[in-house]
Structures are given as structure tokens and as C-alpha cells.
Amino acid sequence: MFWLGTLAFMPSPKQLVSAPVRGYEIQWRGNDYAHAPDPLRLQANGFDRIIVRVFSDDEKGGGLYFNNPAFKTVRPVLDAWAPYFQGGKVELWAWMGSRYFRWLKDVRILDHEWQKGQKRIIPRLDLFNPDAEQTIVSMFKELAAKPVQGILIQDDLVLRRGEGFSNWGRAHFTRKTGLAADEAMMRQAGSTHNLAWQTLKCERVGYILQTIIQACKAVNPPIKMAMNIHYELASQPQQARSWYAHDPETLAASGLDYFYLMAYHRQIRSELNLDENASRLYFVKMTTAALERFGARLVVKLQGRDWQTSAPIPLEELKAYYDLIPAGVE
Numbered sequence: 001m002f003w004l005g006t007l008a009f010m011p012s013p014k015q016l017v018s019a020p021v022r023g024y025e026i027q028w029r030g031n032d033y034a035h036a037p038d039p040l041r042l043q044a045n046g047f048d049r050i051i052v053r054v055f056s057d058d059e060k061g062g063g064l065y066f067n068n069p070a071f072k073t074v075r076p077v078l079d080a081w082a083p084y085f086q087g088g089k090v091e092l093w094a095w096m097g098s099r100y101f102r103w104l105k106d107v108r109i110l111d112h113e114w115q116k117g118q119k120r121i122i123p124r125l126d127l128f129n130p131d132a133e134q135t136i137v138s139m140f141k142e143l144a145a146k147p148v149q150g151i152l153i154q155d156d157l158v159l160r161r162g163e164g165f166s167n168w169g170r171a172h173f174t175r176k177t178g179l180a181a182d183e184a185m186m187r188q189a190g191s192t193h194n195l196a197w198q199t200l201k202c203e204r205v206g207y208i209l210q211t212i213i214q215a216c217k218a219v220n221p222p223i224k225m226a227m228n229i230h231y232e233l234a235s236q237p238q239q240a241r242s243w244y245a246h247d248p249e250t251l252a253a254s255g256l257d258y259f260y261l262m263a264y265h266r267q268i269r270s271e272l273n274l275d276e277n278a279s280r281l282y283f284v285k286m287t288t289a290a291l292e293r294f295g296a297r298l299v300v301k302l303q304g305r306d307w308q309t310s311a312p313i314p315l316e317e318l319k320a321y322y323d324l325i326p327a328g329v330e
Contacts, residue, residue: 039081039084039085040084047090048089048090048091049090049091049093049149049150050085050090050091050092050093051093051094051095051150051152052065052077052078052081052092052093052094052095053065053095054066054077054078054094054095054096054143055095055096055097055101055154056074056103057097057100057101057102057103058102058103059102059103060103061074061103062074062101062102062103063103064139065077065078066078066079066094066142066143066146067079068139068142068143069142070135070138070139070142071101071139072103078094078146078148079146082146082147082148083147085147086147091149091150092147092148092149093148093149093150093151093152093224093226094143094146094148094150094151094152095151095152095154096139096140096143096151096152096153096154097154097156098125098136098140098153098154098156098157098208098212099111099124099125099127099132099136099156099157100123100124100125100154100156101123101125102123103123104123104124104125107121108129108131109125109126109129109131109132109135110122110123110124110125110126110132110166111124111125111126111127111129111132111163111164111165111166111169112126112163112165112166112167112169113162113163113165114162114165114183114187115162117184119165119183122163124156124163126166126168126169127159127164127169127204127205127208128164128166128168128169128171128172128204129166129168130168133208133211136208136212137211137212137215140153140212140215140216141215141216141218141219143216144215144216144217144219144220144223145219145220148223149222149223149224150223150224150225150226150257151216151223151224151225151226152226152227152228152260153209153212153225153226153227153228154228155227155228155229155230155262157205157208157209157227158205158243158244158245158246159201159204159205159244159245160243160244160245161187161242161243162187164197164201164204164245165183165186172200172204173186173196173197173200176196176200177193177196177200179192179193179196189242198241198242198245201245202241202245202246202247202250203247203250204245205244205245205246205247205250205251206247206250206251206253206254209227209251209254209256210253210254210255212225213225213254213255213256214255217255224257224258225255225256225257225258226256226257226258226259226260226299227251227256227258227259227260228260228262228301229246229251229259229260229261229262230243230244230246230262231261231262231263231264231268231286232244233246233248233251233261233290234248234261234286234287234289234290234293234294235282235285235286235289235290248293252293252294256297257297258297258298258299259290259294259297259298259299260299260301261286261287261290261298261299261300261301262301263283263286263287263300263301263302263303263321264301264302264303264307265279265280265283265302265303265321266303266306266307266313267303267307268282268283268286280320280321280324283321283324284324284326287300287324287325287326287329288326291326291328291329298329300325300329302318302321302322304318
């Protein structure tokens, strides 16, 4: 299956191609949803799945877009939209962040980053902290109890190279390995400390993901769970382990129903400094590898807007990359 874009105001799928699942994502800007498309009009526009972003990471005005007991509700958008989709053919999904919220101020549950010989607190929930884990799981459990058919987990459920160095993370490392927690050695590529730390982080991300999925399905058994995955996971799995603590086998065994591959061709082309021909070759390699790994659980996401200018990507360009998606992605 494939999915259209990552920002609102995309073309109708009929303008691009006919396919079994055509997604449309609503992302609020400036905590304002007044200009979002009308939910009834969206349902009449040929989409099979509407994915509504239900979190904001704005530093000052951030919060959640659904009523919940844990964090500030910016506006109860999800609660207002849900009745429009009950009993209809169009699925309503919620797109939810997991650990990165710039408005979080509770230092007791925040992670620490180690960079350039120094450690600093960061606005990311500490995946090794039991209280932070409970916060994350409760947040998703509350969301799953809403009348939604699925949840798309944001791509922030990662542990980057410099992250995880809270007291909880360091203690976890020592307890599991018997080695002293030394930040410099844990970051030294290829060292015994580093390889052990990389494995533990991959295991921790997989454990948190599995716990989220189980909690959500406990309160809403039919709900579908998906997660945004970085393009390196399929084509460069070792880099995905090192950069994000994403291990393909661990994630595949987590219970996810879908893997949303962020196959954003312009972003990839820029990051890897590719010309157009090399970009298309990489796209084919990446999506083919992802299909081999995840099979029917794969969803290919096409980039609908240019990140630098916010301008819509021309339909001809979108169509060119859609045509490169390998057969077997239904």
C-alpha cells in the first residue's frame, strides 16, 4: 500500500493513481486547525484513511489535540472529528509523538544527551526511566480508547547516538553488561562498550514499542498500530541501529501492523547528495529492501511537499516516484 504526503492540502488520489489505501495526513501549523479541510469533504475526496496529528511539540504552546489526564489539551480536535467518521468507509487514525515534546519541563522523567564531553538534559522522555515509560504507555492507552481505527507512532521513538545517558540509562547499561558506564567509551564506535550499548538501546526501543502496542490493543483490540520508520532501516540497517537504535528484526517482532517507510525522495536526495538518476536508483533499492523485510505490512510514504519551501511537489514528480514502487506493495 502507499500513502500520500506528509502535509495537508495534497491533491486527490484520483489525480495520482488508484490504489487500495490512500492516506491523507492533517498536520496543524501554529496550533491552528481553522484552515484544515472539512472532515466531510475529505471523506468525499477518495481517501481511505485520514491521519490526524494529535500532538504539538511547540515549546511554548505545545500539548495534545485530544482530551487526556496527563498533559495540556491544546484543542480537543480528535474528539470533535471522531463522530464524523463513525460507521463510515473512511478510517480515522491518530498520529502521535512518543517522547520528543519541547514543552516538557519535568526534569525527573527527561533524558540526558552526551555530546562533546558534556552531558545535558534534553526535552525527550527517558526510555529507561520507569515513570517516563508509564507516562508514554498511559498516553497511548488513553488515545487508543478514543474512537479511532489506528495509531501512527511518530518517528521520535528512537535513541540517537548521544541519547540515553540519564542515570537510569547508565545504571541499565552497568546492570546488563557488568561494565562501568563510561560515556566516552559507550560512544566510541566499535568498542566493546559501544557495541553492547547499541544492542541494549535497540532492545529498549523494541521493548517500549511492544509495550505500547500491547497496552493499546488491550483497550481497543481491533486497533491497528503503525510507526514511521527512517529510510535507513531497510537499505542501511547497521546505520539505523547506530543512529536510531532501530533494529529491523526487533521492530518486526514488536507486533506492529504497519511500517510507514518515510521514502521522502527530496529529503533523501539532499541528505545523500544524489543527482536525480541516483535518487531514483536509491528509491528503488530502498523500497525493494523494505518490501523484502516487511512484506504486506509495508506502507510507502511519498513526500508531498518540499521541506525547504513548503511548496507542493509537482504531480508529475510524485507520479514518477510512485511508478518506482516495486510490485507487491499493494
